[in-house]
Amino acid sequence: MFEILRKSLTIGIVTTDYPPTAGELASYARGRPEIDFKNWTDARPAVAACPTGALSFADEGYTRTATLDLGKCTFCGLCAESDPAISMTPQCELAARHPEELRTTVCYRVKEDGSHEGLLKAATGAATAASNREAIGQQLKAQIDRIFGRSLHIRQVDAGSCNGCEVEIQGLNSPVYDVERFGLHFVASPRHADLLLVTGPVTRNMELALRKTYAATPTPRLVVAVGACGCSGGVFGVNYASLGGVDRIIPVDVYIPGCPPNPYALLHGIFMAINRS
Amino acid sequence: MNQSHVSNDLRPVVDEVTRRFKGRIDFWYAPRLNEIYFQGRMDLVAGFCAHLYRNWKARLVTVFADDARVGDGMFHLYYILALDAAHGFLILRVPVSPEAPEFTSLTNAIPAVNWQEREIQDLFGLKLIGHPNPRRCALHDDWPEVYPLRKDFDLRTVLPPFSGERHKFRKVEGEGVFQVPVGPVHAGIIEPGHFLFSVAGEPVLYLQLRLFYTHKGTEKLFENLPVTHGVSLAESVSGDSSFAHATAFCHAVERVAQVEAPPRARFLRSVCLELERIYNHIADIGAIATDVGFMVASAHATRLKERVLRLNEYLTGNRLLRGMACLGGVRWDWNSAQVTALARFLNELEPGFNALTELIRDSASTLDRLEKTGILTPKTARDLGVVGVAGRASGIDRDTRRDFPHAAYGQVQFTVPVFTVGDVQHRLLVREAEVIQSFAILRQLVQSLPGGSVRVVVGKLPENETALGYVEGWRGEIFHWIRTRPGNRLARCKIKDPSLQNWPAIVEAMSGNIIPDFPVINKSFNLSYSGTDR
Numbered sequence: 001m002f003e004i005l006r007k008s009l010t011i012g013i014v015t016t017d018y019p020p021t022a023g024e025l026a027s028y029a030r031g032r033p034e035i036d037f038k039n040w041t042d043a044r045p046a047v048a049a050c051p052t053g054a055l056s057f058a059d060e061g062y063t064r065t066a067t068l069d070l071g072k073c074t075f076c077g078l079c080a081e082s083d084p085a086i087s088m089t090p091q092c093e094l095a096a097r098h099p100e101e102l103r104t105t106v107c108y109r110v111k112e113d114g115s116h117e118g119l120l121k122a123a124t125g126a127a128t129a130a131s132n133r134e135a136i137g138q139q140l141k142a143q144i145d146r147i148f149g150r151s152l153h154i155r156q157v158d159a160g161s162c163n164g165c166e167v168e169i170q171g172l173n174s175p176v177y178d179v180e181r182f183g184l185h186f187v188a189s190p191r192h193a194d195l196l197l198v199t200g201p202v203t204r205n206m207e208l209a210l211r212k213t214y215a216a217t218p219t220p221r222l223v224v225a226v227g228a229c230g231c232s233g234g235v236f237g238v239n240y241a242s243l244g245g246v247d248r249i250i251p252v253d254v255y256i257p258g259c260p261p262n263p264y265a266l267l268h269g270i271f272m273a274i275n276r277s
Numbered sequence: 278m279n280q281s282h283v284s285n286d287l288r289p290v291v292d293e294v295t296r297r298f299k300g301r302i303d304f305w306y307a308p309r310l311n312e313i314y315f316q317g318r319m320d321l322v323a324g325f326c327a328h329l330y331r332n333w334k335a336r337l338v339t340v341f342a343d344d345a346r347v348g349d350g351m352f353h354l355y356y357i358l359a360l361d362a363a364h365g366f367l368i369l370r371v372p373v374s375p376e377a378p379e380f381t382s383l384t385n386a387i388p389a390v391n392w393q394e395r396e397i398q399d400l401f402g403l404k405l406i407g408h409p410n411p412r413r414c415a416l417h418d419d420w421p422e423v424y425p426l427r428k429d430f431d432l433r434t435v436l437p438p439f440s441g442e443r444h445k446f447r448k449v450e451g452e453g454v455f456q457v458p459v460g461p462v463h464a465g466i467i468e469p470g471h472f473l474f475s476v477a478g479e480p481v482l483y484l485q486l487r488l489f490y491t492h493k494g495t496e497k498l499f500e501n502l503p504v505t506h507g508v509s510l511a512e513s514v515s516g517d518s519s520f521a522h523a524t525a526f527c528h529a530v531e532r533v534a535q536v537e538a539p540p541r542a543r544f545l546r547s548v549c550l551e552l553e554r555i556y557n558h559i560a561d562i563g564a565i566a567t568d569v570g571f572m573v574a575s576a577h578a579t580r581l582k583e584r585v586l587r588l589n590e591y592l593t594g595n596r597l598l599r600g601m602a603c604l605g606g607v608r609w610d611w612n613s614a615q616v617t618a619l620a621r622f623l624n625e626l627e628p629g630f631n632a633l634t635e636l637i638r639d640s641a642s643t644l645d646r647l648e649k650t651g652i653l654t655p656k657t658a659r660d661l662g663v664v665g666v667a668g669r670a671s672g673i674d675r676d677t678r679r680d681f682p683h684a685a686y687g688q689v690q691f692t693v694p695v696f697t698v699g700d701v702q703h704r705l706l707v708r709e710a711e712v713i714q715s716f717a718i719l720r721q722l723v724q725s726l727p728g729g730s731v732r733v734v735v736g737k738l739p740e741n742e743t744a745l746g747y748v749e750g751w752r753g754e755i756f757h758w759i760r761t762r763p764g765n766r767l768a769r770c771k772i773k774d775p776s777l778q779n780w781p782a783i784v785e786a787m788s789g790n791i792i793p794d795f796p797v798i799n800k801s802f803n804l805s806y807s808g809t810d811r
Contacts, residue, residue: 003636003639004573004636007573007577007632007636008573011577011580014580024587025590026587026590026591026594027591028590028591028592028593028594028609029590029594029595030594030595030600049505051502051505051506051508051509051510052509074509074599074600075595075600076509076599076600077594077600077608078509078600081608088594156466157462158462158467158468158469158491159469160469160490160491160493160807161468161491161516161807162491162513162514162515162516162807163468163515163516163517163805163806163807164513164516164517164519164597164599165516166466166467166468166516167516167517167560167597168596168597169466170466170560170579171579171582171583171586173466173579174576174579174580174582174583175576175579175580176579176580176583186466188464188465189464190462201493203490203491203492203493204436204438204439204492205417205461205489205490205491205492206461206469206490206491207438207439208439209461209462209469209490213462229513234513235509235510235513236493236494236495236498236513238433239432239433239493239494239497239498240423240425240430240431240432240433240434240435240436240494240497241425241492241493241494241497242493242494259513259599260516260596260597262590262596
């Protein structure tokens with residue numbers, strides 16, 4: 001017993017100060033890719049390199065519309081490797097309330113050789129999404145914030161993930177991230193939960209279980225989709241066995257991109273769901 | 278037919294088998310020194326396997342099917358036999374005619390292939406003959422009559438939603454017997470699967486498993502991707518083994534392309550594989566402590582695991598080592614600061630790890646829960662072909678790093694810890710001993726890290742060639758077998774995660790134990806659902 005105490009005392013406090021202090025990331029950490037739109041001359045190599053379709057383009061006549069969807073991005077950095085106009089940033093706190101907010105769309109003029117020029121317009125989905133959100137009803141939101149302001153019970157549901165997200169979610173319970181200091185607590189039953197933390201893609205075999213878990217969670221309830229697969233189906237996309245992102249089955253309040261999202265990104269997304277940041 | 282291209286260790290086996298089965302099962306080709314193909318008829322498979330089991334201590338690693346109706350006009354079954362002592366693989370290819378789509382089960386003789394044979398039946402629609410339990414396994418009971426891995430089944434086929442047909446579990450009856458269903462959504466932060474316990478009083482009489490809830494069409498997806506994208510998909514076969522799976526995949530592709538990763542890349546691969554092993558073993562030791570209520574040890578373990586994850590991020594840009602693997606080597610070279618950080622890290626982590634194991638060793642109440650809990654006897658482990666950590670705790674002295682040296686494992690010294698008790702405690706001890714070995718391996722790798730490039734170009738792949746890639750992941754041996762098709766794509770990618778092999782062993786280890794011990798027994802195996810279900 002004394003030995004246990006001695007060990008714990010020698011080690012001292014290991015818990016991070018996140019938030020308010022920014023998360024400690026290694027200097028080489030890969031997060032959101034950034035495209036230098038002004039100097040981007042050809043979307044094709046990076047789109048070909050992207051394994052999940054996070055980066056895509058469509059040509060209509062002489063107009064090229066290119067889209068970067070962080071909800072699909074695994075931050076693998078293969079686009080940056082194939083295109084000098086793209087670089088990887090360490091930025092990982094990317095959660096959003098609407099999938100539109102994760103998308104950036106740019107338009108160019110297509111040249112004869114297939115490359116492009118002349119940035120016509122660039123827009124993130126955030127603007128459109130903001131207006132959509134008005135419709136949700138601020139009143140309900142405020143009520144939920146009041147109810148969940150202090151303490152929140154989370155039920156994690158793996159609806160088909162590769163278990164990478166689970167490795168990081170388990171980390172939230174470690175003394176380093178210690179979610180209980182925020183009044184957040186992982187519970188064993190959806191009946192005890194205020195928030196479902198769902199990893200995906202939702203498989204055909206898990207669809208019913210996910211619907212039932214959602215139905216068993218008392219209202220008001222929140223749903224947070226975790227990881228590229230939870231947000232969009234990720235590398236698995238939609239196929240005979242995978243139904244894609246969580247929002248194709250149940251309504252989602254917050255999307256947390258990443259493959260897997262690190263614990264800071266997870267905390268950021270959970271805080272966003274309860275308007276605490 | 279050229280038999281000169283066979284390793285010296287394998288030559289006696291190949292010669293003897295060729296002589297013995299002459300005219301019935303024939304030497305086909307030897308694309309690599311340790312990967313020899315034979316082909317023969319279905320009715321001789323059992324005899325062939327039995328002969329190799331008895332006389333050459335071979336074991337059936339995996340059996341799978343491949344739809345080659347376009348091209349060869351046949352389905353093919355592949356039986357991969359590993360000869361650990363001869364450091365090689367004999368692969369038997371057996372044609373199955375589309376007119377009579379059926380095959381003979383080996384499960385009665387080799388229980389280790391029970392699930393894998395049923396998977397072939399589900400995914401290819403080849404009927405199993407003589408299987409003791411030919412019910413559905415990979416596709417659940419409510420699935421329509423579709424065979425997803427046949428080539429004429431489109432990946433994006435939209436199937437009707439769940440129709441309501443449930444799995445009929447076997448009945449366990451008797452006075453006082455009752456059933457405890459658990460899952461697929463579990464109480465902890467873990468993957469989905471269904472367990473049905475039949476209990477009489479406290480002890481469990483019989484445990485029935487229902488897995489494949491996370492079946493994501495992964496193997497089919499490989500056939501639809503350019504081979505370079507396959508690396509990213511391989512990282513998502515089982516998230517906690519991202520690097521091991523991706524490396525096994527790269528290994529297979531490199532073997533088919535006849536290229537070898539440069540020496541420095543092989544060293545960095547070994548480093549990453551060991552880091553993956555260390556963080557998972559530490560997490561498991563912590564999780565075992567959690568499941569018997571020893572929260573202090575659990576807290577120390579999660580703290581140590583976090584340190585490894587941060588080092589992973591510093592070395593590869595991702596905490597789970599994602600993005601590091603690539604065809605022909607590794608994506609990033611490390612500068613001297615990174616290598617120094619790795620060496621320093623080992624010196625810092627080792628005392629912390631020793632303190633953790635000491636904490637558990639000194640806790641009598643913890644040991645009391647672990648000792649003699651969930652025993653998997655060596656005999657059962659052998660029959661079920663259990664591999665990896667669970668196997669080594671039950672007397673199965675096997676480690677792909679030693680028996681089939683890959684990456685840089687041929688250049689380092691290490692021992693393979695093996696126990697015969699097979700209880701939870703010894704699965705914990707195997708992990709402990711392996712982490713210590715990993716420290717030693719990492720030190721050797723750092724000390725003798727060669728210079729040079731970390732990546733070679735893997736050019737255009739030859740068409741319609743096959744190759745087997747293998748890696749010892751932290752859970753056990755991982756195999757990726759591929760067949761190429763034109764356009765730098767794959768016609769088939771078979772993935773064998775050690776979990777698939779080990780799940781049935783949990784049923785055996787559980788019997789006679791009480792339900793409250795199930796979490797810790799399950800955790801002591803810690804199998805991947807996603808790796809099993811794919």
